[in-house]
Amino acid sequence: MEDKPTEKRIIAQEHQLGVNDASNSNTLFNSDAAAHRLEEMGYKQELQRNLGMVSVLGLSFAIMAVPFGTSTTLNLALTDGGPVTILYGWVFVSLVSLAIASSLAEICSVFPTSGGVYYWSAMLSTPKYSAFASYLTGWLGTVGNWTVTASITFGGSQLILAAATLFHEEYVPTPWQTCLVYWAALLCSLLINIFFAKHLDKLNTICLYWTGASIIITLLAMADTRNSGKFAFSHFDASNSGWPAAWAWFVGLLQAAYTLTGYGMVASLCEEVKEPAREVPRAMVLSVAAAAVTGLVYLLPINFVLPAIEPLLAVASLQPMPLLYKTVTGSASAAMGLLFLILGIWVFATIGSLTAASRCTWAFSRDGGIPGSQWWKVVNPRFGIPINSLILSTVVCALLGLIYLGSSAAFNAFTGVATICLGCSYAFPVLCSLLRKRAAVKNAPYSLGRFGFIINTITVVWISFSIILFCMPTAIPVTPQSMNYASVVFAGFSFIAALWYAVSARKHYHGPTLSTVRTAEGVVQVK
Secondary structure, rough: OOOOOHHHHHHHHHHHHHHOHHHHHHOOOHHHHHHHHHOOOOOOOOOOOEEEEHHHHHHHHHHHHHHHHHHHHHHHHHHHHOHHHHHHHHHHHHHHHHHHHHHHHHHHHOOOOOHHHHHHHHHOHHHHHHHHHHHHHHHHHHHHHHHHHHHHHHHHHHHOOOOOOOOOOOOOHHHHHHHHHHHHHHHHHHHHHHHOHHHHHHHHHHHHHHHHHHHHHHHOOOOOOOOOOHHHHHHOOOOOOOOOHHHOOOOOOHHHHHHHHHHHHHHHHHHHHHOHHHHHHHHHHHHHHHHHHHHHHHHHHHHHOOOOOOHOOOOOOOHHHHHHHHHHOHHHHHHHHHHHHHHHHHHHHHHHHHHHHHOOOOOHHHHOOOOHHHHHHHOOOOOOOOOOHHHHHHHHHHHOHHHHHHHHHHHHHHHHHHHHHHHHHHHHHHHHHHHHOOOOOOOOOOOOOHHHHHHHHHHHHHHHHHHHHHHOOOOOOOOOOOOOOHHHHHHHHHHHHHHHHHHHHHHOOOOOOOOOOEEOOOOOOOO
């Protein structure tokens, strides 16, 4: 007689809690074993395993896009503290992000599947709540992937139009112009993801070199320091925010937190990596470490050459970096040259974020988590990639752009929504693991050992605090223009997810189930 879904999950969890010995870990380090392991977890191999650790590292690094991400959100840190928030906020968030990335890497090494966080939540929670935990985390992760893609693409679109003001100071981009550039960028990213899919690993590798070269050139251009060391390391001014000084510093952390948030998205590429149990966890942690160093090297010179803050915050595009470059170099052409390097990083980030978002959408659709899953879970036989999920992710991001036509403040909230959604999706499986005394990751190939409990606790506590923090407006008193609409957008997506759960998912969604499970006693259970 066929087992019920709940019974299957119990068997699955018994397997994961009981059979993680060293011999099983070693067999994960080759492509054939990875495909076999994937079959054990309930899925057949549909995507080509042609990615290595460097490529995944490049993708994670591209999504975080440190020089680009910190540049497009510079106004947040300038409003809430200036140099102190920029520098020490980056250091603080980098350390916390290392803890989060390490926690996810440990779980990923045990469950190397493109399902990522929603699969991990299902396997780590109790059987009674497995399906709901999976559904909740799946939606948080998917929405987080979509909004990260939207915010990255839109930030670059704003930056492109802001570049025009270097030569025409009277020019003010209209919402329609910004949206058109945004949609064009999404379309180009979609076409590259489809027709150059086989070359994405090369693009991700190139991103590493481009970013390094960009920072070196920027440092040389900014070599003529203007501010004192005291200013660069200790100047703090929260007068533009209206918040008490200590709270303003925390609110300004969104600049760093938004930039350092995409590392978990690369888990959705596990089924395209040759040795996912080893390479993906390493890439997650190394990408955060590399991003932390990159950020310091890029941001500290900015503190030394930072001009008056008020004119930077007054720019109509909300992108102060072009004006900063122009002020520092004294030349519109030189500023455009530096901006070109940042926009190059943006190109890699846009392509990479859409890749990750489409794979996340595809994986969640395989288990019926999204309306119309029968379309989104299809892998195109010609290109070997989930084109339908690529198109869906692009369309969702394109529709989000319409919000900007009604309110620029509303779209700016997507940076907060992306950070909150991805943070929640990261915290949930880690919390489940903690509550079950980390039994499932006891013998993980990528183990945190005796420090695991402390590192996992830091992860959960920080993300819980950041949910409240990043719903706060950047400045007070609050106006329709300065209001942080992150909570509103978050509530909107939550309503859609809850409605779909009430209408269909609660009856039909059982979460990921295993097709073949070897229990601790060696018995094979077949669905």
